[in-house]
Amino acid sequence: MNYEIIPPPTRLSPFIRFYWILESNEPYLHRGLADGCAEMIFHYDGIFDELGDNNLREKSFSSGLHGPTRKVRRFIIDRGFGIFGVYIYPFAIQRLFSLxxxxxxxxxxDLKTLLGTTGDRLEEQIMMASNNYERANILSTFFEHQLTKTRQVPANISVAVHQMLNSKGIVDIPALAEYCCLSLRQFERKFKEYSGFSPKLYSRIIRFQTAxxxxxxxxxxxxxIAYQCGYYDQSHFINDFKEFSGFNPSTYFSGEAEGTAWRDSEMS
Incomplete structure (x- = not known):
């Protein structure tokens, strides 16, 4: 399995964290964990099925958006595959997709639901590209065009999300609201609009991701690990980890957990 990262152009770095590629010649079962950011996904070689209740398989999209999520999702493919992804700051959804x-x-x-006929054209370009650097250039051009058409995100909210990420979810939420010159209620409403979750839930997801x-x-x-990530007792750490990954931490960190092959590839 091969996992790579491509940094975005400087102009896009306030909105795009990075581009990523995951490729393999083997079948794979992937487990998507809770995540405070969004991902735009293009399956340019093979399409995964999503595994639902009782392991029933349902065809997933060929391209689309995974919004910020608190859910665990499982995907499977019975052959080799290639995926190109874009890891996106949550507040950038407003700027890039106007919602x-x-x-x-x-x-x-899926991409057509998100972008209409523009999504169809973009998907075709990505699927027909000769390599992943060309895919990154196509998407950078698309994102730069999108930024010219949409309104700005409130600066204080994008700062708050960055602060939440940079502090690894360990923040004083009332103090962050005050820093943003908003009442706590105003801050909670705006933060949820642009991050997808309340500040409290978002901080829990980011702490989990850090762990x-x-x-x-x-x-x-x-x-x-629990202490360094802001968990002050083991039960809190275990409960959050189970909720956001479906695993007990000891199972996940054993190296034998389902869907961690991409992390093994990242470290190699």
Missing amino acids: PTIAVSNEMP AAQYGNYGKSLTE
Whole structure:
């Protein structure tokens, strides 16, 4: 399995965290965990099925958007595959697709639903591209055009989301509201509109992501990981981890958990 990252152009870095590629010659079962950012996905070689209740398979989209999510989702493919993805700051959904982030939180609209005929054309360009750097250039051109058509996101809210991410979810929410010159109620409403979740839930998701990113760090115990990620007792850590990944932390960090092959590839 091969996992790569391509940085976006400087002009797009306030909105796009990075482009990524995941490719394999083997079948794969992937588990999508809770995530505070969104991902635009293009399956340019093979299409996954989503596994629902009782492992029933339902065809997923060939291209579309994974909104910020608190849900665990499972996907499977019985052959080799290639995926090109864009990891997007949640508040950028408004700028890039002209809709509030809350409209796509926990959702997976396909590209045509999201962009109409423009989505069809963009998908065709991505599928026909000769390599992943060409795909990154196509998408950068598309995003730069989108930014010329849409209104600005309130600067204080984008700052608040960045602060939440940079602090790894360990923030004083009333203090952050005051820093943004908003009442707590105003801040909670605006933050949810542009991040997809309330500040409290978003901070929990980001703390979980920070903990999950310690996968492969065998020099730290689970207690150390929990404490460094702002969990002050093991039960809180275990409960959040189960809710946002479907795994007990000990299972996830064992290296034997379902859908972690991409992380193994990231470390190699």
